Amino acid sequence: MENFEQLFVEIFGGEWGSMLFSLTTNLLFIFAIVVPLLLGVAYLTFAERKIIAYMQVRVGPNRVTFFGIPWLRGWGQPIADAVKAIMKEIIIPTGANKFLFILAPVLTIMPALAAWAVIPFSPELVLADINAGLLYILAMTSMGIYGIIIAGWASNSKYAFLGAMRSAAQVVSYELAMGFALVCVLMMSQSLNLGDIVNGQQGNSMLNWYLIPLFPMFLVYLISGVAETNRAPFDVAEGESEIVAGFHVDYSGMAFTVFFLAEYSNMILVATLTSIMFLGGWLPPLDLAPFNLIPGFIWLLLKIAFVLFFFLWFRATFPRYRYDQIMRLGWKIFIPITLVWIVLLGLIMQLPESMRNSFPLNIWF
Amino acid sequence: MIFQDFLFYFFSAILIVSALGVITVRNPVNSALLLVLAFVTCAGLWLLLEAEFLAIALVLVYVGAVMVLFLFVVMMLDINLDRLREGFWKWFPLGAIISVIMIAEMSAVFMGKHFGLEEMPNPSPQGADYSNTKELGRLLYTEYVYAFELAAVLLLVAMISAIALTLRHREDKKSPNPSKQVKVKKEDRLRIVTMPSEKKE
Numbered sequence: 001m002e003n004f005e006q007l008f009v010e011i012f013g014g015e016w017g018s019m020l021f022s023l024t025t026n027l028l029f030i031f032a033i034v035v036p037l038l039l040g041v042a043y044l045t046f047a048e049r050k051i052i053a054y055m056q057v058r059v060g061p062n063r064v065t066f067f068g069i070p071w072l073r074g075w076g077q078p079i080a081d082a083v084k085a086i087m088k089e090i091i092i093p094t095g096a097n098k099f100l101f102i103l104a105p106v107l108t109i110m111p112a113l114a115a116w117a118v119i120p121f122s123p124e125l126v127l128a129d130i131n132a133g134l135l136y137i138l139a140m141t142s143m144g145i146y147g148i149i150i151a152g153w154a155s156n157s158k159y160a161f162l163g164a165m166r167s168a169a170q171v172v173s174y175e176l177a178m179g180f181a182l183v184c185v186l187m188m189s190q191s192l193n194l195g196d197i198v199n200g201q202q203g204n205s206m207l208n209w210y211l212i213p214l215f216p217m218f219l220v221y222l223i224s225g226v227a228e229t230n231r232a233p234f235d236v237a238e239g240e241s242e243i244v245a246g247f248h249v250d251y252s253g254m255a256f257t258v259f260f261l262a263e264y265s266n267m268i269l270v271a272t273l274t275s276i277m278f279l280g281g282w283l284p285p286l287d288l289a290p291f292n293l294i295p296g297f298i299w300l301l302l303k304i305a306f307v308l309f310f311f312l313w314f315r316a317t318f319p320r321y322r323y324d325q326i327m328r329l330g331w332k333i334f335i336p337i338t339l340v341w342i343v344l345l346g347l348i349m350q351l352p353e354s355m356r357n358s359f360p361l362n363i364w365f
Numbered sequence: 366m367i368f369q370d371f372l373f374y375f376f377s378a379i380l381i382v383s384a385l386g387v388i389t390v391r392n393p394v395n396s397a398l399l400l401v402l403a404f405v406t407c408a409g410l411w412l413l414l415e416a417e418f419l420a421i422a423l424v425l426v427y428v429g430a431v432m433v434l435f436l437f438v439v440m441m442l443d444i445n446l447d448r449l450r451e452g453f454w455k456w457f458p459l460g461a462i463i464s465v466i467m468i469a470e471m472s473a474v475f476m477g478k479h480f481g482l483e484e485m486p487n488p489s490p491q492g493a494d495y496s497n498t499k500e501l502g503r504l505l506y507t508e509y510v511y512a513f514e515l516a517a518v519l520l521l522v523a524m525i526s527a528i529a530l531t532l533r534h535r536e537d538k539k540s541p542n543p544s545k546q547v548k549v550k551k552e553d554r555l556r557i558v559t560m561p562s563e564k565k566e
Contacts, residue, residue, distance in 0.1 A: 019368070100398075131496045135421040142429025146401070149433065153394060153440050161440070168437050172430055192498055328543065 029127050033116050041264040042078035048312050050074065055316040088253035093156060096250070100154035105251070105258035108147025112262045115140040115269055120195045122282050122296040133194040134182060137273065138175075141228065144266065145171045148230075148237065148247050151259070155250040163246025166323065167237035171228055173330040178224040180338035181217040185210060185277045187345050198281035205287065209280040216341055218278045220334050222310065225270035227330070229263060231311060233318035234326060267311055268304065275303035373413055380406040393439045401432050415491065418498045 008024075009017035046061065053060030064076035092101055118133040120126040130136060145168055152164020186192055188210055189200035201209045211218055227234040238246040248259045275281060281303075282296025321329070348356070383406065386399040404427050411420035473480075505513050 130417070132417050132421055132498055135418070135425065135498070139421045139424040139429060142425055145429070145433055149436055149440075150398070153436075165437065165441075168433055172433055175429070192496075324540070325543075 026127070030117075033127065034113060037113070037116065037265055037268065038261065040268055041261055042082060044264050044268065044308065045081070045260075046074070046078045047308075048315070049077075051309070051312045052316040055313075082257070085254055085257040090253040090255050091250075093250050095156035097154040097156070100150050101250075102255070104147045104151035104154060105255050105262070106147075107150060108144060108262040109258050109265070111140040111143040112265045112269065118194055119269075119272055119276070120198065120281065121300060123195065123199075125297070126195060129193070129195060132192050134186060134192040134197070137194075138179060138182065141266075141269070142175055144262070147259070147262065151251070152247040155247075157250055159243045159245075159249045160247050162243050163237045163239070163249070166239075166243075167230055167247060170230070170234065170236065170326060170330075173327060174224040174227040174334075177220055177330055177334035177338055178228060180335065180342065181214075181221040181224065182277070184214050184217045184338070184341055184345055187342070187349065188214065194276055194281075197277055198283065201280045201283060203287070206280065206285040209278065209283075211278045211280075214278065214341070216337055218274070220338055221278070222270075222274055222307070224330075224334065225274065226311060226314060227326070229266045229270060231263075231267065232315040233321050235320060236323055236326065239320065267308065271304045271307035271311065272300075274307045275300060279303045279307075369413060373410070376406045376409045376413070380410065393442075394436065397432065397436050397439050400435075401428055404428050404432070416497065418501055 004021065008021040011017065012020055050060040061074040061077040064074065064080045066072040066075035069075075092098055115137050117128045118126065118130055118136050120129075148167045148171075149164045152160045152162075152167075155161075185197060189197040191197060191200070230237045236242075236246075238248075243249070248256055251259060282300045284291035284294065284296075284299055286292075380403055383399045383402040387396050387403065390396045390399060404423060408420040408423045408428075411417075411423065477483075
């Protein structure tokens, strides 16, 4: 690394050389995050179709082979879908606000990718190790709603507008419960830095993970995450049977695909955050020989895949919520639960030292 | 330092242009979106001042929640621009007085020399591990706890009164009661009648 920095300094001169060097390394790092993420999104769509198909006793996509290898039938499907989407025409409706219509998908994917900057993949591997990491994540995910609202309004269509309104109200309500669940996490870890949050769950086994002391918060966060990403059973923003396809009814081709990419990368983001904050991030479930030899990055990937499986399972299992039931769940059930848990945690943290050091509280506090 | 200056002028230029846009653009939705842009660039300026908690809180609260609801309302309203412009000259003097007061207040900031600003020490730059959030939390919940609680109670009162003002009880409302729905047993709804099987004619 230092040799390369020397090289840059020699070519471009002192100050500019080191500045260009940090620019290049950061760009390469961003590239190394975004490319696997988008590949992951492509194959998540494939996994979704396959898993739901098997749950419903079907086979799922099995026509497009991957380089003609017979036992990888269906594995070429995401690539074929992407090529098809790129070839299609982007139709802009006559009454639409052209600038905002094009801007909306960009505004949706931007926060979905930007939030990945602070995610730690292993103890050293993180793009921006900032103190306020958790706050940054909350701020970024709360900006994703603009793409949906603007898309709904700019399309100049009643269906799209209804979808946008539903989605806006839903996301704002669930953000509160999500935020309160995260307040519990940061009370446990006493830090907003995601790396420190994982390190706070270090111990001999998975008993130390925040999953156990914060189990209700884990459920609240996971369900709010499903609602936040507008996934089934909370997909009233799309509601095919009522409002055709909601906010993206007038989008076609690549513009539609960008919404699609954003939805799935948000899903992966929520799964990653759940595994970092409740399932111990890169930590192995048991600090014993066969488990702790596997690199932390693999553990994180396994946990993300585990949580993502739940997302797909929900979609295959539950019918869509009615709108008033969604609001009731968010405001009247989740927010009171999280508030009670915050008070409870605060009381435990104020207990005398000797009581906190006795079993079972000494595992977590 | 040169790069920070560049960032400052970059953000400031966007901030001024978007703030001007908020009051000059005709379409209220575009105007609200420009206000969002102004908030985001303002957060960028605060980050340059090392106030990262305030910057992120601005994005989180104003951009992520307040403006979403604001846009929500603006999009639903059917605003007639001609009617909005009717009383322009009638209200112009009041607006002019308010803006003169605001300009005077803001120019007082530039006259800090006359108020003894130089006697205050310059804020010293903090290390990378300094947590702005922790310091703010400590101050808010220890030194300024009464002011903080007063503000919280004020907001609670405002919220409850807003709900009380708009809450209407309708007699003909038909809404399901989920706790009753959950408690329903099979016996309450279903009656199985045994009857002899009938012969085919």
